[in-house]
Amino acid sequence: MFIQTETTPNPATLKFLPGRDVLPEGTANFRDAETAKVSPLATRLFAVPGVDGVYLGLDFVTVTKSDWTDWSELKAPILGAIMEHFIAGLPVMGDDAGAAEAEEIFDPADQEVVGQIKELIETRVRPAVAQDGGDIVFRGFQRGVVLLHMQGSCAGCPSSTATLKHGIENMLRHYVPEVTEVRAV
Known part of the structure; x- marks a missing residue:
C-alpha cells in the first residue's frame, strides 16, 4: 500500500x-x-x-x-x-459512531438566505478547502453575520483569517447581499 x-x-x-x-x-x-x-x-x-x-x-x-x-x-x-x-481491513468508524450534528443558529425567517449561504458553502467553499485537507461547516446566521466552524487543516491555520475575510466573506457578500460579515466559531 x-x-x-x-x-x-x-x-x-x-x-x-x-x-x-x-x-x-x-x-x-x-x-x-x-x-x-x-x-x-x-x-x-x-x-x-x-x-x-x-x-x-x-x-x-x-x-x-x-x-x-x-x-x-x-x-x-x-x-x-x-x-x-x-x-488489517479494520473499520474507519465504529458501529456506535452516531452523526452528532451541531445545532445551527438562525432565525426561521432567514431560511431562504440560509439556504443560499449553505449552497454556496457546499458547492464553492468546501470542495476548495478539502483539497487542502480541511473543511468549513455552516453553524449559523445572525443579523448579517455568518458563523462558520473550521476543521482539519483549516483549524488553526495562519491563513484561515485571510481565507474567511478575503475569500469566503467577499464571495458570500457578493451573492447574498444580506451577509455583512463572516466569523469563525
Missing part, C-alpha cells in the same frame, strides 16, 4: 492520501483522543505521541501535530499506523 502525503497551508497539519476511500459519506473531526473513541483509525493515530488532531475526509486523513514535535519524527509512525489499519 502506498500512501501519499501533501502539505497544507497550515504548517501544523499534513494530508495523508491512502489511495482509497476513508469516509465515503460525511466527515469526522477529532480534537482529542477522547472524542476519537468512535473511530478505530483516529484512536490509532492519537496513540502516536505528538498527534493533536485528526480529520477524516472522503479519501484523505489530515493530522495535526503538537507544537513540541517535528514532522520528520512524526510522519513515519503516522504512515505506519494508517497503513496497518487499512491492511
Whole structure:
C-alpha cells in the first residue's frame, strides 16, 4: 500500500492520501483522543505521541501535530499506523459512531438566505478547502453575520483569517447581499 502525503497551508497539519476511500459519506473531526473513541483509525493515530488532531475526509486523513514535535519524527509512525489499519481491513468508524450534528443558529425567517449561504458553502467553499485537507461547516446566521466552524487543516491555520475575510466573506457578500460579515466559531 502506498500512501501519499501533501502539505497544507497550515504548517501544523499534513494530508495523508491512502489511495482509497476513508469516509465515503460525511466527515469526522477529532480534537482529542477522547472524542476519537468512535473511530478505530483516529484512536490509532492519537496513540502516536505528538498527534493533536485528526480529520477524516472522503479519501484523505489530515493530522495535526503538537507544537513540541517535528514532522520528520512524526510522519513515519503516522504512515505506519494508517497503513496497518487499512491492511488489517479494520473499520474507519465504529458501529456506535452516531452523526452528532451541531445545532445551527438562525432565525426561521432567514431560511431562504440560509439556504443560499449553505449552497454556496457546499458547492464553492468546501470542495476548495478539502483539497487542502480541511473543511468549513455552516453553524449559523445572525443579523448579517455568518458563523462558520473550521476543521482539519483549516483549524488553526495562519491563513484561515485571510481565507474567511478575503475569500469566503467577499464571495458570500457578493451573492447574498444580506451577509455583512463572516466569523469563525
